[in-house]
Amino acid sequence: MGVAVYAISYDPADVLAAFALKRGVTFPLLSDVGSVVIRRLGLLNDHLDQQHAYFGVETTDRHRGIPHPGMFLLDEDGVVQDKVFEQQHRTRLSAPAMVETLLRGPSTRPTTSALAESDGVRVAVSVNQDFYRPYQKLLLTVRITIPQGTHVYAEPSSDGLTGLNCVIEPVEGLDAGTLELPPSSTIDAAGEPLDGYEGDVAGRIWFAINKFQGDVTLHIGVRYQACTDFLCYPPAGLRIPLELRGVDLIRD
Amino acid sequence: METQNLTLPVLDFSVIGPRTGERFPDFILPDQHGRPVDLHADRERRRALVVFFRSASW
Structure with missing residues (x-):
């Protein structure tokens, strides 16, 4: 670059x-x-x-x-x-996060990722490196693939519908931001306009694990409600495990 | 020690130091070999990442 x-x-x-x-x-x-x-x-x-x-x-x-x-x-x-x-x-960007967000180039470090699916909606979660180090800011990316003719609702949702959200379940020392998503669009749900997403949606969460505890399995909670023009599925709640190797700070 | 009322200041870095959209000021500083480095001359029209860190000794 x-x-x-x-x-x-x-x-x-x-x-x-x-x-x-x-x-x-x-x-x-x-x-x-x-x-x-x-x-x-x-x-x-x-x-x-x-x-x-x-x-x-x-x-x-x-x-x-x-x-x-x-x-x-x-x-x-x-x-x-x-x-x-x-x-x-103590806080600093991880190298891949720096490359992706600041230099806007592809990172070459190995990543960790996992997939889950419910109601035809596929969810892929990945972290842009396969390890954490205390106080290093990492980027969790959530990619949601919604089949044609289906939509999911955005938060805040109305009328008892569940909006799309994603959280990292707490582990010791976790410092996590909230899910950043692109703006939703207005979807005509059987004559009623509602905010939602169609097609492919990618969101991200900044996080750091500020306490060294060896290898960690993060659990990524994703919830959404998928609807077609004809029917709404019950709210989906996925819990996706994601492995991160633990690497401690360099101490001299 | 009383720590309940202590807070970390939250600084707005958009207004601290050179701002986005401004040309980064010129400076010349010696590198680890003692060679003077003129930032803008040395980067030879390459993009540059200028990093400020605490210290290499602690």
């Missing part, structure tokens, strides 16, 4: 050289001693006291001068196309 990578911290060059050697980093690690550029760009983390109070950490000299954690994507002209910053240092 031809993307140059630069990483900036306040470390002196010899610290960065040792780190690059140890971790096999070949892209430039830039040394902003005194956090001069970090300050000039307005990226100095000046909320340390409040953050440290929250985490119960004592602020010491090494904390002064750290930037907010995040990244900018620049286009060919050097214009900021996108920026992704985190509220705290």
Whole structure:
């Protein structure tokens, strides 16, 4: 994809050289001693006291001068196309999530996926890498294939109908967002307009597992109600298991 | 320790640092080999990911 990578911290060059050697980093690690550029760009983390109070950490000299954690994507002209910053240092995008959402390219890491079907509606769930690491943000994708002549309802649904939704059942340390879906369309359900989906629908949920617990089986709950012009099925509730290998944080 | 009333600040990063749609400011910083790197000259019209991180030593 031809993307140059630069990483900036306040470390002196010899610290960065040792780190690059140890971790096999070949892209430039830039040394902003005194956090001069970090300050000039307005990226100095000046909320340390409040953050440290929250985490119960004592602020010491090494904390002064750290930037907010995040990244900018620049286009060919050097214009900021996108920026992704985190509220705290431990959280970060997984590489495949970065490639897919920021660089909009295909990720080459192995994925994990599972399938289920009910009332002719097929549901495929996948995570864009086959392992989790604490505080790494992963992307769960839900692909729903609805046969022609059938629709499912969107949330919030009316009249006792069940709208399409998907949740990750809690595991220890799970930090999950809500299902992001494309806008629904208006479906003429036997003369009554209702919000729903037809054809192929893909949604996603951001999540992280913030406690290492070895390999994990996530259970993905998907519910929807499929209807044709003639009949409505009872609400479907699928529970799809998805395996993720556990990989702990690197600790030196 | 009393932690009930403590909250993590929620920062709006759209207004912190260079903004989307703006040209990223110029800077020159030494890399891990001590070689000065001029961001926009070095990337040679390639797209670039500019990452800010805490430290390589802790």
